[in-house]
Amino acid sequence: MRLELKGITKQFPGVLANDAISIAVDRGEVLGLLGENGAGKSTLMNILSGLYRPDAGEILIDGSSRTFTDPRQAIEAGIGMVHQHFQLVPVFDVVEAVALGAESVSGFLGTFDRKTARQRVVELSERYNLNVNPDAKIEDLPVGVRQRVEILKALYRKSDILVLDEPSAVLTPFETEELFGIIRGLAEAGTTVIFITHKLNEVLEVADRITVLRRGRVAGTVDPKSATREQLANLMVGRDVELKVPKGPAHPGDVVLQLRNLHVRDDRGHMAVQDVNLEIRAGEIVALAGVQGNGQTELVEAIVGLRAVDSGEINLDAHSIKHVSPRHISNEGVAHIPEDRNRDGLIAYMTVAENFILDSYHRPPYSKGIRLDHKAINAAAEQAVKDYDVRTPGIDTYAGSLSGGNQQKVVVAREFSRPLKLVIAAQPTRGLDVGSIEYIHKRIVEQRDQGAAILIVSTELEEVLAVGDRVAVMQGGQLVGIVEGETATYENVGMLMGGVH
Ligand SMILES: Nc1ncnc2c1ncn2[C@@H]1O[C@H](COP(=O)(O)OP(=O)(O)O)[C@@H](O)[C@H]1O
Ligand SMILES: [Mg+2]
Incomplete structure (x- = not known):
């Protein structure tokens, strides 16, 4: 089916997450939706899947306008979502996980026809090369297979439009390659696919067309056959990137x-x-x-x-x-840039300047005897902000209010300052x-x-x-x-x- 989103707008408190976004995907096409963290990709897809209501804009399927007030309606319209964070119940086996929710709740508990469901799961798994054991328990499956179960679940519900939100985040490169094969197979069989990612190589490999989002807006749509990584990076951040x-x-x-x-x-x-x-x-x-x-x-x-x-x-x-x-x-x-900067790297309710001297406040030049030398601290923090291009209103700003990238620059500046x-x-x-x-x-x-x-x-x-x-x-x-x-x-x-x- 052909899908069009026209002028989709969604405001959250303080953030215009989607600002009049228009995209279109044809039947059998793979659209790569590329954008940085926070660009508005998941919000747009949550609107498409009926989880959020847009403030403005229109969803058109095969040319006719649709309104979804809850996810069930989107599923009935043929839209299948594989979310960024999986939603499978660990104690179920594959057949149960796939069929759950497709049946009515009472039907599922009462007269669930496992035999028919199992047969369809096996059929779909074979047709699309998903290679999933229908009787395996979800909790025993590796992440890559769990993801294929999510895809199975969407196919089981007869989705004509499949949305995959950052599917490769948890996959090995090999599993990612396999996933790309599955996506190509689905598209060839007529499924409309939206593949969301922030990885340049991936969209270039799997997409038929790439739309780039930046700060809630469409920054451009390009053809992967002629697009370069540099061009995509430029569209993503709005400037040239090495x-x-x-x-x-x-x-x-x-x-x-x-x-x-x-x-x-x-x-x-x-x-x-x-x-x-x-x-x-x-x-x-x-x-x-x-x-x-x-x-x-x-x-x-x-x-x-x-x-x-x-x-x-x-x-x-x-x-x-x-x-x-x-x-x-x-x-x-020894410098340590920790994996979880919010837990180990940075104290959100302290200022940029205070975070900058976290490990060294007890050492010269920042302390003289038992007293802190605020002038020296501020001068060093000002310099670090400049050297590391930390985008902050000032060194007295709370570190917690900076964007992730700028928080990380504060951590790196501190660790590399000796x-x-x-x-x-x-x-x-x-x-x-x-x-x-x-x-x-x-x-x-x-x-x-x-x-x-x-x-x-x-x-x-x-x-x-x-x-x-x-x-x-x-x-x-x-x-x-x-x-x-x-x-x-x-x-x-x-x-x-x-x-x-
Ligand atoms: N439920 C929500 N409430 C408030 N703000 C949100 C919500 N969901 C997303 N946002 C904000 O909207 C912006 C876009 O987020 P998102 O759509 O998740 O981006 P992406 O998926 O491209 O990383 C971000 O600034 C994010 O913090
Ligand atoms: Mg997202």
């Missing part, structure tokens, strides 16, 4: 960080890091790739002193830091706009060129390939491979991430 991290060859020096037979347990007592051996030298960037939840978080926490080591060694400049406190490790010249031996950066650009990513990457390379050893942990393959002088891959708690930066590719690193050695 996508390739400008970086000369590494000149590795002495070993700064050495991990030997390292074992670390997670919060539940499971061995999350198993027998990891790794050396990082001064002047090189090691990028640690892996799908979220493969031990990277625990590894980083152990290195910076936030988590106990089970067995093995962590050496900094050839002495053990295994039982050393986070503050002492930091004082040795001489460093080692930088541990966990997901340093997660959730940031392309412009801020460019900025932070440049600063990390700068630290490398000043002689720091760098470990970047990232689930984004693009980032890993852009910055890593060497790429290490973690899977199931183990280091399953190390690839030289020059020979690292989407394919060979992606295979390792997916557990193919």
Whole structure:
């Protein structure tokens, strides 16, 4: 079916999330909807799926105007949504999860015809190459398969229009490739597909047409056959962005960080890091790739002193830091850019200036004896705001009111404001706009060129390939491979991430 959204407008308190957005998708077409975090993509799709009512605008299906006052009406009109956060019930098996809600509630509990439902699930799974075991329990399925169950659920409801909201966020590169195959198959069979993402490579690969949203508006629509990554990035942020991290060859020096037979347990007592051996030298960037939840978080926490080591060694400049406190490790010249900046990196109700001196207020030049030198603090904060291009009304603004990208710049500015031996950066650009990513990457390379050893942990393959002088891959708690930066590719690193050695 042909879908048109015309002049869709949605105001939230303080944010015009959708500002007269018009898009169109034809039957059998894959429209890539590209935009930064907060551009308004999910809002637009929530309007299409009947979760939100627009303040203005029109939804047209095959030319006739439709109004949805609840999601059920959108489903009946043939619109299927695979949400950014899955909504499957873990204790159900696939047939139940797919058929639930398609039947009436009483019908489901009373006369649920499992045999017929199962048969349709099997049929759909085969027809679209979804490869889902109908009798498996949802909780036992890997994320990639759960997502295919969501797609099955939409198909089961006879969706002619399928919307996938950031579907690859939780997938391995291999699973993403499989998903793209499924999407192509659906489109060829006549399904209208809207594929939402903030990843440039993905839209270029899977979409027939790309519409870019920026700050609630359509910034442009382009043909992927002729579009470039640079052009898309420009449309996303409204200015030119350097996508390739400008970086000369590494000149590795002495070993700064050495991990030997390292074992670390997670919060539940499971061995999350198993027998990891790794050396990082001064002047090189090691990028640690892996799908979220493969031990990277625990590894980083152990290195910076936030988590106990089970067995093995962590050496900094050839002495053990295994039982050393986070503050002492930091004082040795180790910077930590934490994975969750809102939990560990930044204090929202403190000002930009206060956040800037969080770790160093007790040291000169910020304190004289027991007194803080506010003049010195303010001068340093003003300088950092300037150097790191932090967009803030001033240094007295509460850090919590800044955008994600600007909060992260405050964290990075603080961590990089002193001489460093080692930088541990966990997901340093997660959730940031392309412009801020460019900025932070440049600063990390700068630290490398000043002689720091760098470990970047990232689930984004693009980032890993852009910055890593060497790429290490973690899977199931183990280091399953190390690839030289020059020979690292989407394919060979992606295979390792997916557990193919
Ligand atoms: N339910 C809501 N209430 C208030 N503000 C919202 C709500 N949903 C989204 N927003 C705001 O609307 C803007 C667009 O958000 P969203 O549509 O989720 O963007 P995207 O999916 O492109 O990342 C953001 O500024 C977001 O904070
Ligand atoms: Mg979204």
